[in-house]
Amino acid sequence: MVLVWAIFFIEVFVLTLLKPLITDFESATLYLIAFNVIFVFISFIKYRKGIRELLFAAFVLRLLTMFWDVYARNIYLLPHSGNDSEGFLISASHISNDLSLLKTDMYGGLYTKALGVLFYITEPERLLGQYINVLLGVSIIVFLYKILSLLEINKKTKELSITLLCFFPQAIIFSGILLRENIISFLVVISFYFFIKWYKYGKKFNGPLSIIFLAIASIFHSGVIGILVGYIFMFMFSKQGENKLTFNRNTIVIFFLFTFASLFSYTQLNEFLFSKFNSIQEVNDLYDSVNDRIGSSTYLVGLNVDSIWKLIFFSPIKMFYFLTSPLPMDWRGLSDIISFFLDGLIYLGIMMYCAFHINKWKKGHPLIIGVLVMLLAVVFIFGMGVANAGTAIRHRHKIYPIIIIIFALVNHSKKSRLQSKEIKEKGEKSVIDI
Template sequence: MIKKKIILSAFIVVNLILLILLQSFNALYLYLFALLTVVVFLRVMNSKSLTFIIVMILTYFIYIGFMFYHNYVSPLPSSGNDDLRFELLADNYFYAWQADTEPYIFQNSTFYSQLLAVIYFIFGKNILIAGYLNIILHIYSCCILLKIINKVVDKYQNILISLYSFNIFHILNTVITLREMFIIFLIILYVYTLMNFLKEEKFKFIIYSIIVSLVASLFHIGLVSLIGFSGIVYSLFSKRSWLLRLIIACITLFIVSIIFFTSDDSKLDLVQKKDDVLAMDVIESRTDYIIVEPPSLILKPLYIIAKTFFFLDKPFFWDISNVSDVLAYFEKLLYLIPIFLYIIKNKYFRHNDYINILILLVIFLSVIYGMGTENYGTAIRHREKFVYLLYIIPIYYILSKEREFT
């Protein structure tokens, strides 16, 4: 307990020094975020693991360093220009609200930019705000992820947290103006509600998961499909009557269908391109992978499988041409190896519903995101939202083998 108090005191002192320095950037409102940071770390301090606390403090300052480097030294690499578009749209909302005019909206995904614009409107505009919010949210997501891990394994938790937290792609997507961290946080919260349902089998947790799905869909409309996944989980893992399970599954899938067919969001459109456009896209980027959608419904399942496979498995070995490709190649091994392990050594996992739900969710989200992705740079950014959930599989296997020999 004394060590925890010393660590927390040192963190608060260093944080205050950092905030004093921030005055020169006209970012006084970041003091409010500092208070939020302290609240988050007080939550972290409830952990019984001193190692976890140290990992979180290291995470905080590493991410802060990357955020300042990105904003004041040199922009960090990212896939596409999503961060620039979100920043521009947030500016459009902010300046339009100041002038009491209509903002120029150039994309369907607006909620994240509106959220940033509200903060700008209340406290004043500052380029650090998006990254700082993401960092705080990341730390809190680690706290919930630790709870999830503790439900499955009782050792090596901090190794799993470190693999998640110190992933270079995750860092890059967090400290710039991207909504990824909000989506990741909500996916982790969604998983946590489902695991609580498995433990207590109370229908309220299915309701909670549906609410989380609706909030997540504000950031990415495709995540509304998680409502249907909640129904699938209830039908597969509930011990209620088969009729009730079937009714719940049908209701949730019906809700998803209604939202999909009534929404005008372009992200819900499956990728359909003509041959001349395909040729142009291939020339535009070496990281593109274009799979032509078959005209026959019979071949549609093969098309979905191919899109999902490329989404998860790109880049291939022969795609490697720079350091980023090398990092991406080894990054994919972190979740492909667990998938193969789950298949080959299924007898160790098939009776663990926690692991089964994680596998089903990763496959489900891979299909959802894979159908709308044709560039493996974008694929890396999307799959980083959920593939870390599979890191727990090798640890569970190792502990299962240890128990066999004791």
């Protein structure tokens, strides 16, 4: 995908140079996309059979979704496309006409500002912005494949995991419409890729790169910073070359280093990195944030948090709802039913599968524990701040690839244990036969 992105940016540069000569920018953008698609298909050829076909299908579905959202929205408006996507487009268009707006608070934040700069050097053409999301969507799949390969996940589990991402309905939709979910998910996956490289091979630059990309993702939405808790856990207690977690005095030093870094980030960079939490100045503000419910698809309407003990007690419920809503008791109609079966039920199924094998994790991959810590931290942050099914669907998509990774690790560990058991049984049978 590196070549694909390089070709895309070259095309944008050429488009910028030819801008004074172009009278129909939409047609020019369509030609740009058509030319870039050729290189996307070429880049897929190097992958082995099975993965290659999945990538082709995933890309085509995302491309068709993009064209539907642009040219057929009058027939059926895709879920999540509408208010925010149009707001982002309008804000980016305003910025493209007046770059001084980059210094102000704009609807969509950093995403619309970046989009506005792109529109400034080209034209306010939504196809261009949405095709970037298509490329991001496929790049997320490619990096997931790289991560699973680094982890030496078995072939069947790898293909199943890639399939769960390629054909996940929300992943297809978010890759085809003009929202910022894909850029955040992409940065999170890149961050996790470098984290896994650190876990596997060490090397000084991999750890810092994982944190840098996570920090960039948190600028788009600060909730994903919870993943850092899992990173710190693994930095402290895992050791390269050993398939276990260890505790020694070095971990104490690392703990203090990260504590200092965290304090510095909070005191010096709070407004920049954690803008989503700026409204929380004291404990009562935190309770107000947890109790806040906006929108027609709200859940847990009767739940009220007014103490730290209630916050702790109700957090598992809030986290569960964040990952699975809209649940049957909150269904308002067909759209909620479809959302549950095509989204919430998938999360629920993965959670139940992993929980069913939790008693065997201690014999499996120690990374499972680290990823679980990441997910618990980030789901706690999002779960506390979200009480709307529509918002929950969008936010949990940001961590869906990480959820797929823990599923792959658990499934791989399960299959490895079964294979070991079969080999042992065959060996015992051979001894008896002799």
